[in-house]
Amino acid sequence: MDEATVAEVGEFDVIRRLVGERPPAADRTVLLDTGDDAAVLSAADSRVVTCTDMLVEGRHFRLDWSAPADVGGKAIAQNAADIAAMGGGCTGFLVAIGCPPSTPVRVLEEISAGARAEAARAGAAIVGGDLVQARQLVLSVTALGTLDGRRAVRRAGARPSDVLAVCGGTGASAAGLALLQAGWGMPGCAVALDDAVAARLIAAHVRPRPPYAAGPQAAAAGATAMIDVSDGLAADLGHIAEDSGVVLRVDPARLRGDAGGGAGFDDLRSAADAFGADPWEWVLGGGEDHPLAATFPAAGPLPEGWRAVGTVHAPGDAPAGSGRTPAEPAVLFGDSAYGGAPGWVAFGR
Amino acid sequence: MDEATVAEVGEFDVIRRLVGERPPAADRTVLLDTGDDAAVLSAADSRVVTCTDMLVEGRHFRLDWSAPADVGGKAIAQNAADIAAMGGGCTGFLVAIGCPPSTPVRVLEEISAGARAEAARAGAAIVGGDLVQARQLVLSVTALGTLDGRRAVRRAGARPSDVLAVCGGTGASAAGLALLQAGWGMPGCAVALDDAVAARLIAAHVRPRPPYAAGPQAAAAGATAMIDVSDGLAADLGHIAEDSGVVLRVDPARLRGDAGGGAGFDDLRSAADAFGADPWEWVLGGGEDHPLAATFPAAGPLPEGWRAVGTVHAPGDAPAGSGRTPAEPAVLFGDSAYGGAPGWVAFGR
Structure with missing residues (x-):
């Protein structure tokens, strides 16, 4: 060599x-x-x-x-x-x-x-x-x-009554990183996890595969706002909420599928069990999965590969269902804001 | 603060x-x-x-x-x-x-x-x-x-009989760097030089002011090849010679004016005297002055700010004046190739 x-x-x-x-x-x-x-x-x-x-x-x-x-x-x-x-x-x-x-x-x-x-x-x-x-x-x-003639889709632009959708999932990259940090595959690593699950999660971390084509497709379908989820789902949806001046209400049940990079929520749960951790910390707080998140007019169908995970509301709107809508731009998972890790911090320890 | x-x-x-x-x-x-x-x-x-x-x-x-x-x-x-x-x-x-x-x-x-x-x-x-x-x-x-509709001017494109011209000079940045390396302005610095001269040379090194407008002007005037002189005049003219397949013959007497960054050849000579050095090493080998060098059709006038410093020849052409034209692409200063420092080396010591 x-x-x-x-x-x-x-x-x-x-x-x-x-x-x-x-x-x-x-x-x-x-x-x-x-x-x-x-x-x-x-x-x-x-x-x-x-x-x-x-x-x-x-x-x-x-x-x-x-x-x-x-x-x-x-x-x-x-x-x-x-x-x-x-x-x-x-x-x-x-x-x-x-x-x-x-x-x-x-x-x-x-x-x-x-x-x-x-x-x-x-x-x-x-x-x-x-x-x-x-x-x-x-x-x-x-x-x-x-942009091939299309309008640039910004973080600002989401409107009340829009649908919030994602293409790709989150959590796998953070779980893969946790495995690497725990010395997975090294002598003496105490994490008990199926090899194939670990391999999927680590691959998601070291080889992210963002859905590039989904961006132009979303723009062509009339997406009103869009972001690359790189710092964590809660943090990056927060940018859409802030810049658009809206409240995003995410249905956590709809996040229980794709965890990113070919891994599923079950993989996250297995890994979280092995760590005694909460898989939702990875789904909501973990970065570097690079799915796209966007808001679309409620009327039209979503482009292929996109799935609805929530709805867009005006701050202070009348309660929808059991939840109250905050008076300020925010992201709610179910009825709560995410209170975990704040996403990637560039100058953190 | x-x-x-x-x-x-x-x-x-x-x-x-x-x-x-x-x-x-x-x-x-x-x-x-x-x-x-x-x-x-x-x-x-x-x-x-x-x-x-x-x-x-x-x-x-x-x-x-x-x-x-x-x-x-x-x-x-x-x-x-x-x-x-x-x-x-x-x-x-x-x-x-x-x-x-x-x-x-x-x-x-x-x-x-x-x-x-x-x-x-x-x-x-x-x-x-x-x-x-x-x-x-x-x-x-x-x-x-x-490019605003203009043709991109490449390093390849210089033709025999073209005029070689520069906008801006070279050597001041390297002389300024030599002063900084010698501890100019620090207690114990042994270099004896006029303060104003040193200030001009150091300014040329730390605050290069490339002639941005001269690039588009040269393109509009029909420049056949052009390069930013960042690694040294000999090295960068060498790229034009190689890529165009020509011999560039520079008249050193025509380089005795502008040394770059508001400094002149006399400044270089004073500094070189103080170091016991050869000012031509700086003019031909010194980098980071960022003048532009270009070749133009011999017929037209040069754009403002450009001055002719040499001529372009086909390799192996019949001798012009006293000099022989080499059989390979090359850069000649007078009748000799520059044999000094090879210009900036990215992984040198």
Whole structure:
């Protein structure tokens, strides 16, 4: 196995080894590729959607928990999910990498391969980047996308009487992270859990697969507000509630299916039993599953893959059923606000 | 002075303090600003130019040498210069920051203010970003731009008989860096140099001011190839020579004016004397001045601010004047290739 380091091989040769075949789907959008001062992408309807996320080793990923390819894939996934959450499709990615000079080139090649594979899943290519020396491994990804003539779907826009729906589930990633933190698969790990269940939950954490196509489909179906659920369901629905000035009332029974990443609520319950934990902490508070949440007009049918999980209300509205509607924007699960962990905290311990 | 740390203030409140007024010039291009999953920018001619650069503390900047505002400004400048080098104008920037939890919020506010000021100089706003925890301060900037119907000017495209021209000079940044490395302004610094000269050279290093407008102007004037000179004049002209398959012959006498950043060749000579160094090492090998270099058809006049410094030749052409033209793409200064430092090496010591 080639364990030559970045310092030994040198910047330009490493970059050459990181640039792979462009997926055919990207030929439509890439007008000018890597290798010049900048890349040029098409922006069909004269608008470009764009966002950026930085991932830091030891903070957002650990190479003893995630294969390098999974790290690269996740960096792309979380940006592409943000594009989808505006109703956009991806047209290209830029990937800047900082790493110690002692980093094996193989690690960067695997990160790059994983990033390219996930970019291809999102229908686009990596068209540029940077490679610099840093004390720890840092990935900074920028995604660019197209709305193809559709209106951008914001966090603001949910209206009373809309239906709240999700595409994908939550909880599996947090459960998978808990397993990794408990040393799952290492000698001496005391967690008693079925191997297949653990594998599903860990896969959900290290290889999130956001439903990219569901974003543009929701926009086309008239979604009034939408968000990528990255920090936790309660926290991110809170952004829709705040920005839209509405109360979201979620029916917890409707969350008992998909837990994200191919795992189900039963998987969460098994894992929670093994930890003596509450699976709802993961469903409501756990981040990094990257389903989409959106509100739709009540009249129309939901697009394929979306399921209704709640309703939208004006703050202070007359009680609906047994519940009271708060006077301020809020998210209710059943009749209660979620009082657990506040979702991902960037500068927490 | 408020020395509250990022950890004390928290991600969302810090971000709120970093987002400033949008410059009026950006109203035209920013369709949807920070605060949602992604931003939306106009792309008037249905294309978007984009590039990214990562800056790492201790590697690309030092906070004892550069004020935080200068660090933010330089991070924007080097990306905006790449957009200009394609013939583009900037439409927006994304800024991702990684920093230790102990970082004073003031430092981030100043970085952000400097970045916003330089973005405004480039005619655009910062429309999104990320803020995460990292062991050292890392800035990753992505620039987006428009070609406004112009052809993208690549590194490939220079043709024999074209004129080689630059807008801005080189050497001042490297001389300024040498002064900082020698402890200029610190007790015990042995370098004997006029204060005003040193100030000009150091300013060129910490506050590069690339000639953004000159890029689109060159494109409109028919530039056949263009590059942002960031790694050193010899190294970056080498990219044009390689990618275009030509020999570039530079007349050193024509480089004896502007040294970049408001400094002149006389400033370089004074500083070089003080170090017992050769000013040409800085002119030909020094990076980070960010002038633009381009080739133009010989027939037309050069756009304002550009000055001819050389000529373009086919490899192996019959000797022109006293010089022989090499059989391979190359850059000649007078009749010799530059044999000094190879320009910026990303993973060098």
